[in-house]
Amino acid sequence: MAYSVTLNGPGPWGFRLQGGKDFNMPLTISRITPGSKAAQSQMNQGDLVVAIDGVNTDSMTHLEAQNKIKSASHNLSLTLQKSKRPVPISTTAPRVDTPRAVIPHQKVSEPKHPAVL
16 A cells, blocks of 8 residues: 655655665665654655655666655655565564573583484
8 A cells, every 4th residue: 555755855864775676676665763754754664665756666776766865855755655564573572492591601511412303
């Protein structure tokens, strides 16, 4: 599902781009800087960039897209598509699979006959 975002200029806009025709990957938002103009919009890491200022990005190289974004002085209008794979955000402590506590200065001994998997 595509949606539009207009960021009020001038830049910096506060996001990083990855992909492009030259990488055989769709243009994607790879990072959003906390507290930036992009962070204050509904943009999300992983969203696909469908158009920049009304120009379709399907045939744009990474550099062409970057230059199109840099040339926007007053406002930057992006058409984005939500990523099909959401970026996981952990809300719990990481799971620990260690069967016994390991004290940092102790050496962990390996079993003498490891199982063949």
